[in-house]
Amino acid sequence: MSATPSPLPRIRMSGRSFLALTLTPEAPLADWLAALDQQIARSVGFFAGKPVIIDMTLMQATTPDLSGLMPALKERGIRVLGLEGGDRNWPAVADWDWPESPVSGRTPSPAAEPAPASPDTPQQPVPRSLVVEESVRSGQHIVWPEGDVVIMGSVGSGAEVSAGGSVHIYGALRGRVIAGIGGHAHARIYTQKLAAELVAIDGFYATAEEMDPACAEKPAQVFLSGETLVFKTLP
Numbered sequence: 001m002s003a004t005p006s007p008l009p010r011i012r013m014s015g016r017s018f019l020a021l022t023l024t025p026e027a028p029l030a031d032w033l034a035a036l037d038q039q040i041a042r043s044v045g046f047f048a049g050k051p052v053i054i055d056m057t058l059m060q061a062t063t064p065d066l067s068g069l070m071p072a073l074k075e076r077g078i079r080v081l082g083l084e085g086g087d088r089n090w091p092a093v094a095d096w097d098w099p100e101s102p103v104s105g106r107t108p109s110p111a112a113e114p115a116p117a118s119p120d121t122p123q124q125p126v127p128r129s130l131v132v133e134e135s136v137r138s139g140q141h142i143v144w145p146e147g148d149v150v151i152m153g154s155v156g157s158g159a160e161v162s163a164g165g166s167v168h169i170y171g172a173l174r175g176r177v178i179a180g181i182g183g184h185a186h187a188r189i190y191t192q193k194l195a196a197e198l199v200a201i202d203g204f205y206a207t208a209e210e211m212d213p214a215c216a217e218k219p220a221q222v223f224l225s226g227e228t229l230v231f232k233t234l235p
């Protein structure tokens with residue numbers, strides 16, 4: 001008598017979004033890597049465990065020292081998830097393991113002419129805000145690319161908050177906050193007590209040592225003016 005075969009296990013699949021940092025190397029690469037080393041020294045562990053996409057749009061086939069860029073990033077413990085821009089046929093990158101970017105790995109098709117808006121055309125969805133009713137404790141990470149993040153409590157040392165829009169903190173900011181991810185330079189950071197390890201808006205960073213001491217331990221806002229982070233006290 002044959003045994004009844006056991007049913008095969010179900011395959012569980014689901015979608016998942018993630019936040020990846022983007023680095024854009026600039027020539028001369030030796031100077032860019034030196035600046036990267038300073039950033040890593042100021043914020044130890046900032047790149048640890050985070051996927052990074054390398055934007056090669058400022059590189060050329062003849063850029064000096066280009067062949068050593070990928071090995072240099074690996075030596076620094078930077079986990080390269082994908083590459084954008086550039087050309088894998090350049091002789092200088094022939095030995096690279098060229099990972100396709102999960103965002104821009106495909107060649108985009110020519111953009112179609114946008115259709116004129118009509119009264120019946122559905123409006124774009126309004127960006128949503130995330131409200132966190134408690135403090136963000138050390139070791140916790142909050143990522144919300146959809147819009148603003150409002151923290152009703154504090155952001156502890158070792159905690160990190162990333163938002164597509166602005167970040168509003170009703171308590172103290174002692175950890176790290178990254179606002180304006182995805183290229184939103186208008187985003188701002190507000191807190192009732194600025195004691196952050198790191199703040200960033202649209203890819204421009206400042207560590208604790210680089211922040212305006214006049215704003216330290218006070219209600220403050222941070223915003224981007226050109227390529228400079230500006231710190232101002234709040235009334």
